[in-house]
Amino acid sequence: xxxxxxxxxxxxxxxxxxxxxxxxxxxxxxxxxxxxxxxxxxxxxxxxxxxxxxxxxxxxxxxxxxxxxxxxxxxxxxxxxxxxxxxxxxxxxxxxxxxxxxxxxxxxxxxxxxxxxxxxxxxxxxxxxxxxxxxxxxxxxxxxxxxxxxxxxxxxxxxxxxxxxxxxxxxxxxxxxxxxxxxxxxxxxxxxxxxxxxxxxxxxxxxxxxxxxxxxxxxxxxxxxxxxxxxxxxxxxxxxxxxxxxxxxxxxxxxxxxxxxxxxxxxxxxxxxxxxxxxxxxxxxxxxxxxxxxxxxxxxxxxxxxxxxxxxxxxxxxxxx
Amino acid sequence: xxxxxxxxxxxxxxxxxxxxxxxxxxxxxxxxxxxxxxxxxxxxxxxxxxxxxxxxxxxxxxxxxxxxxxxxxxxxxxxxxxxxxxxxxxxxxxxxxxxxxxxxxxxxxxxxxxxxxxxxxxxxxxxxxxxxxxxxxxxxxxxxxxxxxxxxxxxxxxxxxxxxxxxxxxxxxxxxxxxxxxxxxxxxxxxxxxxxxxxxxxxxxxxxxxxxxxxxxxxxxxxxxxxxxxxxxxxxxxxxxxxxxxxxxxxxxxxxxxxxxxxxxxxxxxxxxxxxxxxxxxxxxxxxxxxxxxxxxxxxxxxxxxxxxxxxxxxxxxxxx
Numbered sequence: 001x002x003x004x005x006x007x008x009x010x011x012x013x014x015x016x017x018x019x020x021x022x023x024x025x026x027x028x029x030x031x032x033x034x035x036x037x038x039x040x041x042x043x044x045x046x047x048x049x050x051x052x053x054x055x056x057x058x059x060x061x062x063x064x065x066x067x068x069x070x071x072x073x074x075x076x077x078x079x080x081x082x083x084x085x086x087x088x089x090x091x092x093x094x095x096x097x098x099x100x101x102x103x104x105x106x107x108x109x110x111x112x113x114x115x116x117x118x119x120x121x122x123x124x125x126x127x128x129x130x131x132x133x134x135x136x137x138x139x140x141x142x143x144x145x146x147x148x149x150x151x152x153x154x155x156x157x158x159x160x161x162x163x164x165x166x167x168x169x170x171x172x173x174x175x176x177x178x179x180x181x182x183x184x185x186x187x188x189x190x191x192x193x194x195x196x197x198x199x200x201x202x203x204x205x206x207x208x209x210x211x212x213x214x215x216x217x218x219x220x221x222x223x224x225x226x227x228x229x230x231x232x233x234x235x236x237x238x239x240x241x242x243x244x245x246x247x248x249x250x251x252x253x254x255x256x257x258x259x260x261x262x263x264x265x266x267x268x269x270x271x272x273x274x275x276x277x278x279x280x281x282x283x284x285x286x287x288x289x290x291x292x293x294x295x296x297x298x299x300x301x302x303x304x305x306x307x308x309x310x311x312x313x314x315x316x317x318x319x320x321x
Numbered sequence: 322x323x324x325x326x327x328x329x330x331x332x333x334x335x336x337x338x339x340x341x342x343x344x345x346x347x348x349x350x351x352x353x354x355x356x357x358x359x360x361x362x363x364x365x366x367x368x369x370x371x372x373x374x375x376x377x378x379x380x381x382x383x384x385x386x387x388x389x390x391x392x393x394x395x396x397x398x399x400x401x402x403x404x405x406x407x408x409x410x411x412x413x414x415x416x417x418x419x420x421x422x423x424x425x426x427x428x429x430x431x432x433x434x435x436x437x438x439x440x441x442x443x444x445x446x447x448x449x450x451x452x453x454x455x456x457x458x459x460x461x462x463x464x465x466x467x468x469x470x471x472x473x474x475x476x477x478x479x480x481x482x483x484x485x486x487x488x489x490x491x492x493x494x495x496x497x498x499x500x501x502x503x504x505x506x507x508x509x510x511x512x513x514x515x516x517x518x519x520x521x522x523x524x525x526x527x528x529x530x531x532x533x534x535x536x537x538x539x540x541x542x543x544x545x546x547x548x549x550x551x552x553x554x555x556x557x558x559x560x561x562x563x564x565x566x567x568x569x570x571x572x573x574x575x576x577x578x579x580x581x582x583x584x585x586x587x588x589x590x591x592x593x594x595x596x597x598x599x600x601x602x603x604x605x606x607x608x609x610x611x612x613x614x615x616x617x618x619x620x621x622x623x624x625x626x627x628x629x630x631x632x633x634x635x636x637x638x639x640x641x642x
Binding site for chain 2: 066125208226
């Protein structure tokens with residue numbers, strides 16, 4: 001039997017309600033309606049992908065000082081968003097607050113100020129060596145925003161993330177097979193249910209701390225079966241142990257009926273991924289150090305999405321590639 | 322009896338060794354020697370403060386996918402660093418990687434790209450409305466770096482943080498009472514000892530997860546008694562419950578022999594702090610919304626540091642204020 005806190009309905013019922021839920025729903029509805037009715041790159045409506053990116057947090061206290069976090073810079077989601085936009089998709093970028101953003105991946109880690117010069121007329125400008133990259137990024141970013149192809153929605157906690165994902169999924173379902181989910185976020189597997197959480201900061205000084213974490217309900221099944229049954233779904237599987245990687249990817253494919261699972265290892269995720277479908281496994285490697293692995297990944301996914309649309313009742317649409 | 326993992330020596334013996342420890346030690350030694358021998362603002366050697374900033378993480382797996390984190394943007398440490406530099410201190414900024422940086426506090430949360438314009442000659446420049454702030458920040462930052470008054474050392478985990486703090490403290494002790502610690506970092510109270518940590522990613526699917534966390538050894542005592550016995554020490558106390566705040570601050574003052582404890586509540590820490598010494602408590606409030614609370618805090622601390630130096634065997638030095 002599944003414990004109450006591992007049940008999707010109980011999870012949503014007990015979660016602290018999303019702030020600005022109505023405003024988010026309105027922006028989302030407008031974005032999807034506008035892009036669905038626009039002409040896509042290969043005829044038909046524009047394809048819409050929800051890219052999830054960065055890690056979710058699990059608060060350990062209601063007035064939160066401590067939380068469990070998942071390792072994720074959000075670099076893959078940000079880079080993928082750029083390539084999806086280039087391929088003609090409208091993108092809902094569901095991202096962790098403060099994580100890596102599309103068109104900002106070139107930023108230095110440590111100091112923003114190293115980017116600037118003050119010139120003779122004492123105008124602040126981007127240092128000569130960085131200028132071409134920044135100029136291209138600004139151009140591409142403005143095009144995406146002004147064209148209305150990019151909607152950014154931020155989250156921090158697992159509670160915010162799953163409520164937003166549900167809203168996006170139930171909205172995107174109107175696009176049928178033109179909708180896609182690219183689930184690159186590092187989502188918490190364990191959490192502390194809100195009503196069993198400490199209200200104040202947990203005090204130290206009394207010896208070791210024992211914690212019991214509940215499993216987060218497996219929402220991939222709900223997404224696939226209820227929220228957006230016709231969407232093309234891609235999930236990610238990140239492991240540290242290569243011995244179990246493919247087995248876990250196959251399981252996600254079968255159990256959650258994903259169309260594709262992108263499998264990767266923590267030690268090599270920047271250089272190599274394995275694209276797993278029910279028919280084949282193909283390993284994709286970075287060809288040179290300046291190339292983004294995401295360029296190849298998005299190309300393959302977009303082609304597979306085309307075939308999927310083709311095979312669906314909505315008829316055949318060419319891949320923009 | 323204290324458990325083995327709560328003993329400082331056992332903690333350091335079992336921690337994964339710091340990368341680049343030798344290079345860090347060399348930079349630190351050079352920084353402290355140079356600034357100690359320089360003339361300070363009020364005569365005598367230059368004062369040196371170690372500002373700790375941002376939260377430490379506790380990995381839950383050796384090949385880390387999940388970790389426990391502490392809520393802290395690093396804004397207080399970054400702002401305080403600016404005011405310490407302005408007051409003539411040399412600053413060792415021991416900060417969480419990716420946290421808020423001195424002179425970069427004005428940056429927008431979401432998109433860096435909103436900062437830029439491309440002008441008629443297609444030069445990338447900072448948008449007119451942001452230019453004055455950015456120009457001042459670049460000027461102040463360059464002055465601090467070129468003058469050799471600012472040394473930035475990053476950490477992520479509790480293991481890195483405590484090893485770096487020990488290195489800084491044992492080096493700074495050569496400056497005697499001219500040394501100061503301003504311990505604003507949100508340091509983990511509980512951790513998983515490295516050798517009892519899961520090697521690979523913890524798998525979900527088997528029901529709830531039980532965890533036992535050990536207490537992190539209380540290093541404030543060791544800092545005070547062994548590493549830097551003559552330094553002027555300020556620690557922070559952040560609570561969510563106002564009923565226990567002052568009691569906890571008094572305890573830190575007595576138990577760890579801090580010179581000053583800065584007490585604050587999570588709900589109001591940006592607007593108000595209480596400065597607690599063994600003689601008095603004074604509440605400091607933000608006077609208007611554009612003022613940094615840190616301006617007042619650093620002024621008071623610097624005055625108290627002057628009195629402390631005065632009362633020590635090294636003789637009397639005026640506050641730069």
